[in-house]
Each structure stands twice: as C-alpha cells, then as structure tokens.
Amino acid sequence: MANPIKKVAVLGAGVMGQGIAAHLANAGVPSVLYDIVPRDLPEGAPRSKLAIDGIANARKLKPAAFYKPSLAELITPANYEDDGALLAECDLIIEAVVENIKIKNIVFDWVEKNRRPDSIVATNTSGLSLKAMAAEMSPEMRKYFLVMHFFNPVRYMRLLELVVGEDTLPEVADTVAEFGRGVLGKGVVFGKDTPNFIANRIGTFGIVSVFHHMAAFGMSVEAVDAIFGPAMGRPKSAVFRTADLVGNDTLAHVIETVHDGCPDDEMRDRFVVPDWLKRMVEEGATGDKAGYGFYKKSRDDKGKRVILVRNLETGEYAPKGKPRYDSLGKARNQESVKGKVRAVLNGKDDAARFAWAVTADTLIYSANRIPEIADDIVNIDRSMRWGFGWEMGPFETWDAIGVADSVARMKADGLSVPAWVEEMLASGRESFYARDAQGRLTYWDKLTSSEKLVPMSESWLILKDLKAQGKVVAKNPSAELYDLGDGVLGLSFRSKMNALDDDIIRLYIQALDELDAGRWEALVIGNQGGTAFSAGANIMMVAMAAMQGNWDELSTMIETLQTTLQRAKYSERPVVTAPWGLTLGGGAEVAMQSAHTQAAGELYMGLVEVGVGLIPAGGGCKEMLARYLGDIPEGTDYDPNPFVQAAYKNIALAKVATSAEEARSMGYLRPSDRLTLDPDQLIYDAKRAALGLVQAGYKPPHKRRFKLPGASGRAAIELFLYQMHEGGYATDHDVTVGKRLAYVMTGGDVPANTWFEEDQILELEREAFLSLCGEQKTIDRIQHMLMKGKPLRN
Structure with a gap:
C-alpha cells in the first residue's frame, strides 16, 4: 500500500x-x-x-x-x-x-x-x-x-x-x-480507459436506445418515463426527468463523445444527437438549470402548480398526462423488482413491446462491452446500480427474466446475441450469477469461461449471503434472526418499509430471551435493501384497533413495545442498532434504545408521529428527555425548561435529521455513537462495536431520574402553541396534539422541578397516545396517510 x-x-x-x-x-x-x-x-x-x-x-x-x-x-x-x-x-x-x-x-x-x-x-x-x-x-x-x-x-x-x-x-x-x-x-x-468509462457508456446507450425506439412505438416523454421508472427497476426520475436533472446539453455532449471516440462500436450509429435534442440545446431548454427542458413547471388558470411536458416534434408544452398500460398495472401488483420487470417485459401491450426492444438492445450491448470497458459483469452491474440508481444491473436483469428464454426471444427478433453468452448456456450454466455449494455468490467470467466468486470486501456483511449459507436461526413473516458469527445474533426486519408490527416485536422479544439465556454474546439490529431501517409503527394496526374500540388491545400493544425497548436498552448483554435511510417514529425509538448505535452516514431520523395526530409512545418522549437531561451531572442545580423545550420542539415540529451528524446534533444519536459511510459495511461495523463492548466488560447503564418543569413549564409551551396557531402555522388539531405532548414532556399536573422515574414518563406517554387514538381527527390523519402517503393538515 x-x-x-x-x-x-x-x-x-x-x-x-x-x-x-x-x-x-x-x-x-x-x-x-x-x-x-x-x-x-x-x-x-x-x-x-x-x-x-x-x-x-x-x-x-x-x-x-x-x-x-x-x-x-x-x-x-x-x-x-x-x-x-x-x-x-x-x-x-x-x-x-x-x-x-x-x-x-x-x-x-x-x-x-x-x-x-x-x-x-x-x-x-x-x-x-x-x-x-x-x-x-x-x-x-x-x-x-x-x-x-x-x-x-x-x-x-x-x-x-x-x-x-x-x-x-x-x-x-x-x-x-x-x-x-x-x-x-x-x-x-x-473501468478501462475508454470514452465515458462504464456507467455513462452503458447508461447513455440505454438512453439513445429509448430515442431510437420511441418514435416507432409512438411513445411520448411521459409514457417513456412511466415505463422506464420503478416498473423497470429504475429511479423515479426515469429517462427524461434524469436528463433534465443532468442537463440536456451535457447529455448531448456525452452522446457525441461516444460517437467520436468509439469508431469501432457496433452501435455507433445510435450515438447521434436527435434533431429535436439539438433544437432544445440551441433554444436553451437544457433542463433544471434553465428552468425547463423535457418538463416545465407552470401554473394553471386557478394558480395551481402543474407540470407541463414537451412534445418533441413541435417543441410545445402541454399538461403532463397519465399513461396507462396493462403491463404497468400488473407490475404495480408485484412485490419484488424481479416480478415487476417480468410483468412489464412479458406483457402484450405497446409499453411491454417498447420496454423489451430497449432492454434487449441494452443487454446485448452490455455483453459486448466486456472486456472493452470492464473485465467482468460485476463491475458493469455495480456501476449501473451505484451510478444510475438501477435496482438491477444489466446482467442481474438478464438473470431475472431468464437468460435462455430471453436469448431465444432475441434470436427470434433477429438480434445477434454475443457468442460468449450462448457458450455459457451451452456449458450448462443457466444464469450469470449463482450460488456455489457453500452458498457463496458466483458470476460467470467471460475471459476464462468459468465460474468465479463475486469479489466482496472483508468488511461487508451481507444478509442475503448469510441466508444462502443457512445462517437464519428463526423467522416469521416480518423479521428474521441471523447468526452473524462470533457469538453475535442479528435481528432484521422485512415488513413493508420495515414498519414495526406484532411479528417484529415478537421476534425481538425472542432475541432478548436468547441473550438473557446466555446463548449469544450480543445482539445487532439491522437490515439491508429498500430505503428504510424502519419507517415507523404499522399505523394501520393502530387505526383498526382504535376504530373498533379495542382499547385494551391497543394499550397492551403499546405497553409491550415500551417494555421490549426498555428491556433492550438495559439488557445485561449489549444491543447495538444499525439505523440507515428512513428511521422514523417507532424506527427511531428502536434505534435510540440500545447500548450503542452504529449509524449510516445517510440517515433520515426523527420522531414524526404528530403528522398522524399521535405522539411517540414506544419510549420516544422518554428517550428524547434522556438525551437532553440525562447527561447533566447529578447534584447540579439547573432549570429544566430550556432542555425540555428543545426536546419538545424536536417532536412537536416533527424534525427529521438529514444525516447521522445532524441526528447527533439533534439528540437522536449520542456523542459516543459512531458512523459508517459504506452501507454494505454497516452491519459489520455494528457487530464489531458489539464485540468491543463485550470485550470491554459491558455493564448496562443505570436508569436515570429527570427533573421536569411541571404545569408552569407546560404553560410556556402552550404559549408557543398559541402563537403558532395565531400565525397560521398550526391547526386546531395540531394544538390538541401539541398540548398532549407538552403534558407528557413536562410531567403533567405537578409542581415545577418534580423528579420523575422513566417508568412514570412511559405511563404518561401511553395515556396520551391512547387518548389521541380516540380523536376522530387523528383517525382521519392516519387514514389519509395510508391512502395518500402524505400528512393531512386538519
């Protein structure tokens, strides 16, 4: 080195x-x-x-x-x-x-x-x-x-x-x-020393293939983006929205770079800037930096914001349509990316035929670029996932749709399939990637015509690999327990958006039982894939229980969550959490109540329950107070009001940290918590932190008592709420929720500077949460969030 x-x-x-x-x-x-x-x-x-x-x-x-x-x-x-x-x-x-x-x-x-x-x-x-x-x-x-x-x-x-x-x-x-x-x-x-290297070479070919085929299939800008977005395992920005973000002049330059620099490229004739794109660049319609490109923001006659889309032939803008195709509808009903892509490509409508034409060209082109731009399929697939936001790279996509079947379809369409792909199939290998006898991920290497192990960093701990190697020790529909090695147990969520539900809590309790029995040295909570460590509690369960009046069931549900997370925080053996991405509501409560948090640098963490008319009730209020009051040395004479008010505003304003460092400054992470920037290394680092605590002779912290400001402190917060309401920043129900939260955070109807045990604060949390579940406006907020995916201001 x-x-x-x-x-x-x-x-x-x-x-x-x-x-x-x-x-x-x-x-x-x-x-x-x-x-x-x-x-x-x-x-x-x-x-x-x-x-x-x-x-x-x-x-x-x-x-x-x-x-x-x-x-x-x-x-x-x-x-x-x-x-x-x-x-x-x-x-x-x-x-x-x-x-x-x-x-x-x-x-x-x-x-x-x-x-x-x-x-x-x-x-x-x-x-x-x-x-x-x-x-x-x-x-x-x-x-x-x-x-x-x-x-x-x-x-x-x-x-x-x-x-x-x-x-x-x-x-x-x-x-x-x-x-x-x-x-x-x-x-x-x-990569190799070739024009545009790997990602831009393959990605740009995918774009010019869209240009090539869209006219023949009669595809509009918005139709292309509807097809080559999440339905095909691509980002929401798809093709033309991505071009606006990057800059259409930049796109034109990249296309020309390949055309001029790759005279032997078999698809060189595709790398020609279309006349309509030249006109856009000359006009200055270069995308977001110019204020308009393929899309343009405007307002209708009523002043409402609308998105306009460009007609590539006329250059005129019209309101964005909502293209509908049966194949896209079927894709929406699929859970996995593989299922979505297969649903589109196996469809019978124009969207399916267009998607197949572009995809087939892109797969063949990618296969022909080895070893010109990279030595193997792994570098190409990783480039497209990490650089263009594809959920599957070209060869992973090829595996998903079936290599043999798709090759037969390509040949039936008159396309020329690279010889090495057919040679792979002839050898008996049915896919580019496969697991060996030990469950290790392998790939087909073109240069040696043999199977090779996919290169991995020694600091990566990939749950899919552990699963393939038989390391799952328990599971239910929403969670799994893994043997992470070296006596460390791992708990991973797998519900939709990793939302907390009864199954997750049930397996969490089982994991803690295993720790208490001495079968494991430590527990790590982490997961991989998607966008969320946990987007919060399953609010549908909460709404159903509330609407049916099952108050005992709801109370038990909340108490079980509180007890489980308290038990994790004060476990005799360390529990380490590894949050990343969206870590909201109950997800944040899980992350905070641990011996140590090993957080991803890209962390979006906050207690956001007020958005659905509730307050944190899994220990979030208690833990926020602990973060602001818990480090004050015992015996210090202090005014709790400023600390409580700061903690209150984090929750009342649903503040979400946009990085792990910001989460630390807001109290969601402790000064002792650590960051990992490589997402594939996060669970490895969390495991290493857990073992470090064990080797250092870990002892759980003592429960702290908190001095709270009581009724007088609540009055100050309610003045803040009044001002927010008068200024039009808070609705009537915002004030209702804010007052219930203030009651919890200040200790209720008690004198100033009253000392509280953690269990007392948890009881206040639970009571306030249940009372808010009885409010119709809270139910309306929950239902709106479930149906629309965004908060209701009622």
Missing part, C-alpha cells in the same frame, strides 16, 4: 470540486480547495475568493452537500499562485477542473512542480483519455496517476469509477480503492 491518505487537495472549486471537498469533510478528511485568482478581483477581496465562494456555495446546496454545515471548516480555501506549498502537505490530489484536456494539462504541470514525490494524483474526468493526459507528465508522476470519477451529487451518488494507466503502481490503485470504499463509503469499480 502507498502512504495512508490523511489530507487531500481538490483542484477546481466548481460544482464537482465543491461536492468532492464537502464529502471529504463528511468523512472527516481535511482538504485544500484550490482555484485561480480572479482577473477582475475587487480591491481588498481575498485572492482565494473563488475557493471561498465555492465553500460558501457548497453550504447552501439543496440537497445538502455536508452532513452538517460546520464540517465546512475542514476545507481550506487556496489559490494556485500563492498556495503551492500547501500541496506538499496533501497525500492525494484530485483534479476537478473543466473538461478540457489543455486546461487539465496546465494544471498537472503546476501539480508536478509543487507536489510531494509520493503523493497520488487523480483526475475526476468523466470520460477524457487518461493516456492522453499522462502523455504530458513525467514518467515518475505517471506511476501515481489514475482516474477517480465521482458522480454528482457526490455525497449521494455511491459510484466511484477508478481507471488506472499502464504506469500506475498497483499499490497506488489499492490505496485509492480502499480510501474510496473504506473512508468515503463509495462503491468502487474498475
């Missing part, structure tokens, strides 16, 4: 440079952000103004580039003229200037004069030739030179494409790969 990367230089304070520097800060890595000294610099302005402005702009970006704004302090602004000496302090130098090879070479010449001899130099080019850039460098610098292609926005896009040159030292590539994955949390793939 080369020297460890502790400090990084980012050259260029534009959009990509800002994003890279910000994400380095998210990972705790200090950086120096360089740009030129402006020619028209105002008198008295700092000479590193462009870098300073770049950092300021990064702090304003939506969605946020930083986990929290204060992380910007890890970035040092600099300029090329005055700050060359700072470059020698950096272990990695990432060039992110404009995509112009002449300008890049000027920058690399400056780098060569100022860098430390052993520092690694990377270019963030999205498709320029590494060989052409390296040709202008000294032989020594070429050894440390490679491509690090980040995708924008850097924080949110997992893919990092690495391309090494003929002279790049293997240890340099290994160091950058481990830094990208282990420190930055990126999904690292290795």
Whole structure:
C-alpha cells in the first residue's frame, strides 16, 4: 500500500470540486480547495475568493452537500499562485477542473512542480483519455496517476469509477480503492480507459436506445418515463426527468463523445444527437438549470402548480398526462423488482413491446462491452446500480427474466446475441450469477469461461449471503434472526418499509430471551435493501384497533413495545442498532434504545408521529428527555425548561435529521455513537462495536431520574402553541396534539422541578397516545396517510 491518505487537495472549486471537498469533510478528511485568482478581483477581496465562494456555495446546496454545515471548516480555501506549498502537505490530489484536456494539462504541470514525490494524483474526468493526459507528465508522476470519477451529487451518488494507466503502481490503485470504499463509503469499480468509462457508456446507450425506439412505438416523454421508472427497476426520475436533472446539453455532449471516440462500436450509429435534442440545446431548454427542458413547471388558470411536458416534434408544452398500460398495472401488483420487470417485459401491450426492444438492445450491448470497458459483469452491474440508481444491473436483469428464454426471444427478433453468452448456456450454466455449494455468490467470467466468486470486501456483511449459507436461526413473516458469527445474533426486519408490527416485536422479544439465556454474546439490529431501517409503527394496526374500540388491545400493544425497548436498552448483554435511510417514529425509538448505535452516514431520523395526530409512545418522549437531561451531572442545580423545550420542539415540529451528524446534533444519536459511510459495511461495523463492548466488560447503564418543569413549564409551551396557531402555522388539531405532548414532556399536573422515574414518563406517554387514538381527527390523519402517503393538515 502507498502512504495512508490523511489530507487531500481538490483542484477546481466548481460544482464537482465543491461536492468532492464537502464529502471529504463528511468523512472527516481535511482538504485544500484550490482555484485561480480572479482577473477582475475587487480591491481588498481575498485572492482565494473563488475557493471561498465555492465553500460558501457548497453550504447552501439543496440537497445538502455536508452532513452538517460546520464540517465546512475542514476545507481550506487556496489559490494556485500563492498556495503551492500547501500541496506538499496533501497525500492525494484530485483534479476537478473543466473538461478540457489543455486546461487539465496546465494544471498537472503546476501539480508536478509543487507536489510531494509520493503523493497520488487523480483526475475526476468523466470520460477524457487518461493516456492522453499522462502523455504530458513525467514518467515518475505517471506511476501515481489514475482516474477517480465521482458522480454528482457526490455525497449521494455511491459510484466511484477508478481507471488506472499502464504506469500506475498497483499499490497506488489499492490505496485509492480502499480510501474510496473504506473512508468515503463509495462503491468502487474498475473501468478501462475508454470514452465515458462504464456507467455513462452503458447508461447513455440505454438512453439513445429509448430515442431510437420511441418514435416507432409512438411513445411520448411521459409514457417513456412511466415505463422506464420503478416498473423497470429504475429511479423515479426515469429517462427524461434524469436528463433534465443532468442537463440536456451535457447529455448531448456525452452522446457525441461516444460517437467520436468509439469508431469501432457496433452501435455507433445510435450515438447521434436527435434533431429535436439539438433544437432544445440551441433554444436553451437544457433542463433544471434553465428552468425547463423535457418538463416545465407552470401554473394553471386557478394558480395551481402543474407540470407541463414537451412534445418533441413541435417543441410545445402541454399538461403532463397519465399513461396507462396493462403491463404497468400488473407490475404495480408485484412485490419484488424481479416480478415487476417480468410483468412489464412479458406483457402484450405497446409499453411491454417498447420496454423489451430497449432492454434487449441494452443487454446485448452490455455483453459486448466486456472486456472493452470492464473485465467482468460485476463491475458493469455495480456501476449501473451505484451510478444510475438501477435496482438491477444489466446482467442481474438478464438473470431475472431468464437468460435462455430471453436469448431465444432475441434470436427470434433477429438480434445477434454475443457468442460468449450462448457458450455459457451451452456449458450448462443457466444464469450469470449463482450460488456455489457453500452458498457463496458466483458470476460467470467471460475471459476464462468459468465460474468465479463475486469479489466482496472483508468488511461487508451481507444478509442475503448469510441466508444462502443457512445462517437464519428463526423467522416469521416480518423479521428474521441471523447468526452473524462470533457469538453475535442479528435481528432484521422485512415488513413493508420495515414498519414495526406484532411479528417484529415478537421476534425481538425472542432475541432478548436468547441473550438473557446466555446463548449469544450480543445482539445487532439491522437490515439491508429498500430505503428504510424502519419507517415507523404499522399505523394501520393502530387505526383498526382504535376504530373498533379495542382499547385494551391497543394499550397492551403499546405497553409491550415500551417494555421490549426498555428491556433492550438495559439488557445485561449489549444491543447495538444499525439505523440507515428512513428511521422514523417507532424506527427511531428502536434505534435510540440500545447500548450503542452504529449509524449510516445517510440517515433520515426523527420522531414524526404528530403528522398522524399521535405522539411517540414506544419510549420516544422518554428517550428524547434522556438525551437532553440525562447527561447533566447529578447534584447540579439547573432549570429544566430550556432542555425540555428543545426536546419538545424536536417532536412537536416533527424534525427529521438529514444525516447521522445532524441526528447527533439533534439528540437522536449520542456523542459516543459512531458512523459508517459504506452501507454494505454497516452491519459489520455494528457487530464489531458489539464485540468491543463485550470485550470491554459491558455493564448496562443505570436508569436515570429527570427533573421536569411541571404545569408552569407546560404553560410556556402552550404559549408557543398559541402563537403558532395565531400565525397560521398550526391547526386546531395540531394544538390538541401539541398540548398532549407538552403534558407528557413536562410531567403533567405537578409542581415545577418534580423528579420523575422513566417508568412514570412511559405511563404518561401511553395515556396520551391512547387518548389521541380516540380523536376522530387523528383517525382521519392516519387514514389519509395510508391512502395518500402524505400528512393531512386538519
């Protein structure tokens, strides 16, 4: 390995440079952000103004580039003229200037004069030739030179494409790969020095194939996006909405890059910018950055916001339609991505035929790109999942629809199937991916015509693999218990959105029983796949019990949840939670009540029950008070009001943290809790944290008592509610819910500074929750959320 990367230089304070520097800060890595000294610099302005402005702009970006704004302090602004000496302090130098090879070479010449001899130099080019850039460098610098292609926005896009040159030292590539994955949390793939590398080459072909086929099938912009969205395992932005996000001028440039740079591509004639796209670029209809592109926001005669869509032939905009096809309807009824894709491609309507034409072309094209753009199918599939948001890569899709059947269909359509795919089938191998006798995931390697293990990091702990290896020790319809190894038990949810229900709690209790019996050293709670650790409790169960008047059943349900989560928090053996993605309501309560939380960097955590007319009742109110009051040293004389009010507002305003660091600043995570940026490493790190607690002789915490402000403190909060109501920010029912919450958080009708046990607060939680379940407006909110997927302001 080369020297460890502790400090990084980012050259260029534009959009990509800002994003890279910000994400380095998210990972705790200090950086120096360089740009030129402006020619028209105002008198008295700092000479590193462009870098300073770049950092300021990064702090304003939506969605946020930083986990929290204060992380910007890890970035040092600099300029090329005055700050060359700072470059020698950096272990990695990432060039992110404009995509112009002449300008890049000027920058690399400056780098060569100022860098430390052993520092690694990377270019963030999205498709320029590494060989052409390296040709202008000294032989020594070429050894440390490679491509690090980040995708924008850097924080949110997992893919990092690495391309090494003929002279790049293997240890340099290994160091950058481990830094990208282990420190930055990126999904690292290795591509080749070809135009647009892997993801943009395959992704762009998919787009030009849409262009090629849509006219023949009479497909409109909105029809294409309805088909090639979630129904086909693609992002909601689908094709044309994605183009608007990226920029239609950028799309046109990428298409031209392949056409000009790949003269031997068998599908080169597809990489031609359509006349209607040329007209859009000339007109300035370049997408979101211009305010309109394929889609355009407008208002109707009544002032209501509407989305208009462009007619590609006339250039005119009209209200967006809602295309309906039987195949898409069948796809919606499927639970799995595999089922959805099969439902569409096996359909009999125009949407199905169009989807098949594009998909067949894309699968064949992808197979023909090995080894041109990558050595194996794994790098291609990962590129499309991590870079384009596909739920299945091309070869995973091919497996999902059946390789043999789809090859027969392709040949019947007159398409030429790559010989190596037919050779694989002839060998008796029926799919690109399969499990071996030990349950390990393998892939078919074209270069050796043999089965190989899918490469995995040693720090990945994948639940699907454990399941295939027979490591599930118990399960029910909503949850599973896994043997994670080394005496650690794992609990994973698998209900819709991982919502808490009776089955999950039942298996959680079983897991705690196993711990108490001494059969396991520790318990880790985590899951993988989808978008949520847990989106909260199953509110349909709550609504049904309330509408039927089953108050005893509802009370027992809440008490069981409270007891289970308290038991986990105070277990003699450590319980470690591994939240990620949406961690809301009951999901947040599960995550918070543990010995330790190992959180994903991308964490969207909050107690949001007020949105459905309820308050947290699984210990959320109690735990929020514990986070704000529990660390005050015993014997300290303090006024609890400001602490209680801060905790109250988190819940009353349904504040959701948009990162793990923000969750820490809001009290959802403790100072001692830790972050993992690589989602596939999260459960591994949680297991390691659990074993660390065991080895350190873990003892559960003592239950704390809290001093609460009582009736006088509640009056102050109710004044806040009155002001919110008078200002039009809170409805009548918001006030009702807010008052019940205030009663719990302040301790009810007691004198100021009354001390409370945790169990007393839990009882107040439970009583308030049940009383709100009896409110018709709460039932209306729950039903609206279940039907519409968004809160009702009643």
